[in-house]
Amino acid sequence: MRHAIVYVSTASNDLKKNEIQDILNHSKEWNNENDVTGLLLFSGGNFFQIIEGEKNKICGLFEDIKLDKRHHNVTQIFGKEIHKEAYDGYDSDFVSDEADYDPEKFQHYLNQIKVLDKSTQKAVENILMAFLPI
Template sequence: MYNLVYRSIAKTLNATQINEILNTSRDFNFKHDITGCLIYHDGMFIQYLEGEAEVVLTLFERIKVDKRHHEVKLLSEGNIYSREFDTWSMEFLSDEIPNEAFEYMKLMVGSRGEDEEMYVIPNPTTKKFWLAAKNLLNSLEQRA
């Protein structure tokens, strides 16, 4: 099992385009046994993907050349023993569409503490995902 997390800057997207991304992703991920989470806020994507290494890496190569975003930056990757998001073919989290999963993410981010070196999850890629999510949520709260 393999995972990776990346961050990118979205081109200007409307709700229809975001839904197209989600529908395509969920269909592909279901067919290829990929799970994960996509966060979108204020023109920024953070995505966590997990599955068989070859499939995840091939998908990431396609993601990197997708014209709907740019400045794709790999934050972390590696082998894992088990999935973090085993029931999410591709969960979508956004403050613009609050839901139970978004509230769960806020709870997870809030429970990690302020020290970036202190974490419960031993997987470094998962750690990078939650730290990126925390930074994104902090920027949201600072503007409120």
């Protein structure tokens, strides 16, 4: 049985663009090596993350993430068991408020969540809509 956690958080005020990129790169690499799948987005000073994988691993990782000083207000939206792997890999992205928002990528995120169960899918979709600068 796999477990998924979704949360949003606020980046620390002094976090530089390259430091955000470091978080995204590290997460992508570690998660891919450790069979953790999901999505990490940064937009408008906030993070949105889905982590999905073996339950103990996901809960342990989330404990580490909550202690990370590079963000605060970590608000879990849900944590639940899921029957299928929602993502075939880890996607991490930097979505700025301005020019480089890519509607095709957003569609890609939406397509990926279609494998989640219906109620979870709807919740994630709503959060994504509110989160991204459309």
